[in-house]
Amino acid sequence: MYFVDRSVAVIKPKAPFLDWLNKVPDNDMVDLSLEALRSDCTVILLPEFNEPEEGVAYIDEIYEQLFKMELASWYEDDALWPTDLSLKAFWEWFDVEIHSTVIDSVDDDLTNSPALQ
Template sequence: MYFVDRSVAVVKPKEPFMAWLNAVPGNDMDLSLESLRADCTVILLPEFAEPEEAVSYIDEIYEQLFKMELASWYEDEALWPQDRSLKTFWEWFDVEIHSTVIDSVDDDIMNSPAGEL
């Protein structure tokens, strides 16, 4: 096992995201918040000395994160909410910051682009 020189952020949908998702025309999934938060997006971040620095970094990339979360459900941007401000991002998502990342696999990490991120 190896320490990785990164931090991580876990992006977890909140009630307003679920309400939007369940209100999209043609959506018949009727998802619960518990199911949405069971398997969340994890983002590698640079290492930070303080959690506040990581939150500031999230503030810098929130637009890409917001778009990525919306696009993971619907690629048609016409279905997306009009207000995708920083304030709305924080109302729609919890972000957990974790400073210790350990790689338990001896293989190299394969990188591939994640949309526009």
């Protein structure tokens, strides 16, 4: 096992995200719950930080990309997305957990895939 020189953020949808999903036309996810949405969340690597506040500040810098990535993971058609993609809306729609320790338990090299836009 190896320490990785990164921190990590877990992006957890909140009720407004579920409300949006439920209002999308032709939504067939009638049994989707907030608990289910929050059980398997996006995790992103961040630069290594000493204080959680530094991680939050970094999230503030990249929030728009994260917001769009989360919306696109459900619906690629941005015409279906909410119109307010502000920083304030991001924090209303998502909880973010910042964790400072990342350990790689796999001996293989990491592979990169194309970045999400």
